[in-house]
Amino acid sequence: MSDIKYDFNAIEKKWQERWREADLFRVENTTDKPKFYGLDFFPYPSGAGLSVGHCRNYIPTDVVCRYKRMNGFNVLHPMGWDAFGLPAENEAINKKSHPKKTVPEYINTYKRQMNLIGIGYDWSREVNSSSPEYYKWTQWIFELLYKRGLAYRSPAPANWCPHCATVLANEEVKDGKCWRCDSFIEKKNLPQWFFKITEYADRLISDLDTIDWPESIKLMQKNWIGRSEGAEVYFDTEIGERLTVYTTRPDTLWGATFMVIAPEHPLADKLVVEENRHALDEYRKLAQRQTAIERQSTEKEKTGIFTGSYAINPVNGMRIPIWVADYVMMGYGTGAIMAVPAHDDRDFDFAIKFGIPVIPVIGRSDEMSKATFRKGALSDDCEDMLIDEGIEFVEEANDVYNVTLKSAKETDAFIAIAKKLIQPGGHVSVVGARWTFIFEDAVIDMDSYAAERSVIERMRVIDKRFSGTETVARALASNPFLTDMLCHCEKGNMINSADFTGTPGELAKKIVIKWLDDTGRGKGTVNFKLRDWLISRQRYWGAPIPVIHCPHCGEVLVPEEDLPVLLPDVENYQPSASGESPLVNIPEFVNVKCPKCGADAKRETDTMGGFACSSWYFLRYASPDRDDVPFDKELAKYWLPVDLYVGGAEHAVMHLLYARFWTKVLYDEGLIDFVEPFRKLMNQGMVLAYTPHRTMAGSEGNEDADLIPLLPEQMADYDPDKIVWKYTKMSKSKKNVVTPDSMAEKFGADSLRLYELFVAPFEEAIQWSEEGMSGAFRFAGRVWRLVTSWVDKFDPYWRAKSAEEAGETNKAKNLRRKLHETIKKVGEDIDKFAFNTAVAALMELVNEMYSFVNTLDDAPSAVMSECVESLVLMMAPITPHMSVELWEMLGRQGFTIDEKFPVADESAMVKAEIEIIAQVNGKLRAKLTVPAGMSEADTKNAVLTNDKVKAAIEGKTVRKIIVVPNKLVNIVAN
């Protein structure tokens, strides 16, 4: 074995310098090669520097990009900085510094670390969203949106973060808290700038079908956009004003027994009768004061105030009361609803609390039901009775009966029989289009939508005397109407609905909507949960909104030739609680002449949120130096869309939604020829650190108590037995961050890369372990020693001899087959992001190469030389430094990344003999080696004459033999 030391520090430094000197990762725009655009979410530069968690994002992308390049692609792999916005500014505030100072500092650190772990970025294309050359074009796109009617200023109750002293977009509020600082959000009424993302809601949903993204992310976006189809219906009120409601269930209109409007509804004041006005005012004040904290409370009693007015239900003329309640929100639909307590949980709760009638209007459908019960649950007469009724039933294994009920009539008949014949302790369930009944002893009817418990809850609400199952039974037996009331079904036919009674459930919605349209009582409508994107921030560190407010002309866009509107240099940039940007205090900035009329005017002082800057940066990389356009049209056409986009799932409904929106706007403007910016998206798993926690004081022994992370310096203060260790996300505040620097120093960047790729599938969270890290290092060392020990024996002309040598001995042939199987697998695995199994395959190959070398006795081997060279090239995308060093030691010229990735030779993988699995009744009994391509009959014969197989079928009759050629034989015998 060789004694050349694996001096990873020196090797990595050496090659990083050479790559830089050769400008190895600079990519040219014009080329005959196919392009590949691989991109990582650009990070906001933070003072903590990169952790090994960031590397989990950048390393796999780098592997794919290097692999693509070795396969002949022209690869664009750029990096830049999401430098504007809250995260960067908050960090500077905490450091009592200035983002102008901290941002470049942090960028340097990031860049140094990225180079340290060997990521091959084309730094000539670096972008920085806080540089005027960049944000000029962010402002330009703002103006484009404005001109297209997609940017507007409007007063609205906005999400205000008291700690960050700015408003936030809906997408930036998580669990009622600020996404940056976890403060609870308040509502504040301020004029704000919005982008009309709602206008693109439909396209943002439908185009999801055209892209290769994780289904979970697509679904999150779909749910966030929240499309629903329904109808607007017009209700006349006694005061002459018309109330429009939105409903997704127009088929339940006949069951509307009251109406509810939101506290902020403009008609509330007019509708309220004098004696209720005071109560309403009090209620609205209360609703206004309600904070996010209170909204969080899960157990929310319904509250509301009766206005004293009534409306007329346009479908049946019923006079129904109008209520004000905070469970209806002004921001969705029309801020008013018709309430159908029989078929909506919330309306039901409200109706029960305030004593409003419940009218069921959806009944059982004629769809099939299915009943199951065990033998003995019903008395034995049941079989005859069922046959008499013409009901088919099947006796299954284990004494279970399955009964198919083909109509409502059959279901009724079956239930009647079951009620009669139920045995003590017996159990029968009927699962239908509508509900499940479970009979036990007597009659207990259960609804398949509300589970048992919720039925009981409801019973108790209706009548305080009821409690427990037997009372449910009693109640339902005495009052069949309750059954209908308890079962608000989605499917089912219309009942109690005048001429529409009997309309089948699946048609009901459509038919009623058409009728509403035809008769002018309402109209079909689509609604979205998505709100417009609130983009203005009352903060310093962002792109100024390029608008001037003129007393005569109103809002005026800053002329294009005056862009960028430069962010002024100021010392004091801290936000204030006033709801105004710090920029208002800079007269030179604020006071301008109107570009239209020349009058004294005032500049807009709000800046754009950081997500505006990041909504188009992927386009800038195509032509980062152009100062006359945001991006070169032709180059954008060549490079985009992004072929592979890699980043964390936490941006599912923020950046990833906004960037899609802007892309569609740019497409509509004719600037680009694609509608989706990111063809394929991958989300890496997190890196978790084993972190000590303590339970909250006073809650020791309580298993559900919240655990609080323990800082290293606090460890000594706690009883070691009481410290709970668990894996949590790495964070600066927990002081559990592992840096790539420390790992690169101790084990080398290549081993860090190996470890992060190998330890778990790409999308899974990994538990950081230094032992696992040293395992990866061990493998790197094994490769190093294996290859360096072969340097002297390396045959550069193996191509002419390897296949021949493999024909001579079995072990050479087996090794060569393993090599080519590995080449195939590694390529396939990298393509499908299965890096963990790709590394495992390389480990297997290395293990076999060691075994082979150990039996060689110093003899030369072309096969081994082939393996060594191929191994070095296969590892080049994964461990680029070590690979190129070994490449050089083998006497090869140039960089591994310019070499062709090895190609699997199918002929080397042909097997002369294969292993057949012999099973008896599905259990493995023997493995036998047979010549490849053996006929079915011969294979069968070989298995049947095998001693172990013979022993296993001894005394049994062979019923059937299944043969899977070249794989397996299964003998069925009993």
Add this chain to the structure above:
RNA sequence: GCCGAAGUGGCGGAAUGGCAGACGCAGUGGUCUCAAAAACCACCGAGGGCGACCUCGUACCGGUUCGACUCCGGUCUUCGGCACCA
């Protein structure tokens, strides 16, 4: 509550209808060494047997199949997202 993902040795994981546990970590035994580290070799799911071997085993209950970690129905648990959206 609703939507989604996942549950496999001591641990991370592999196998997507055909040998369960590839590969690695930890562990055990050995070689080398004055010694240690490193490296190398062997073992390493559970139970039984001196042994060749046998039985059980992929969260739980059932089903489909010659054959199920894998497909279907149901239950439980964990994690993530949404949460009065009519």
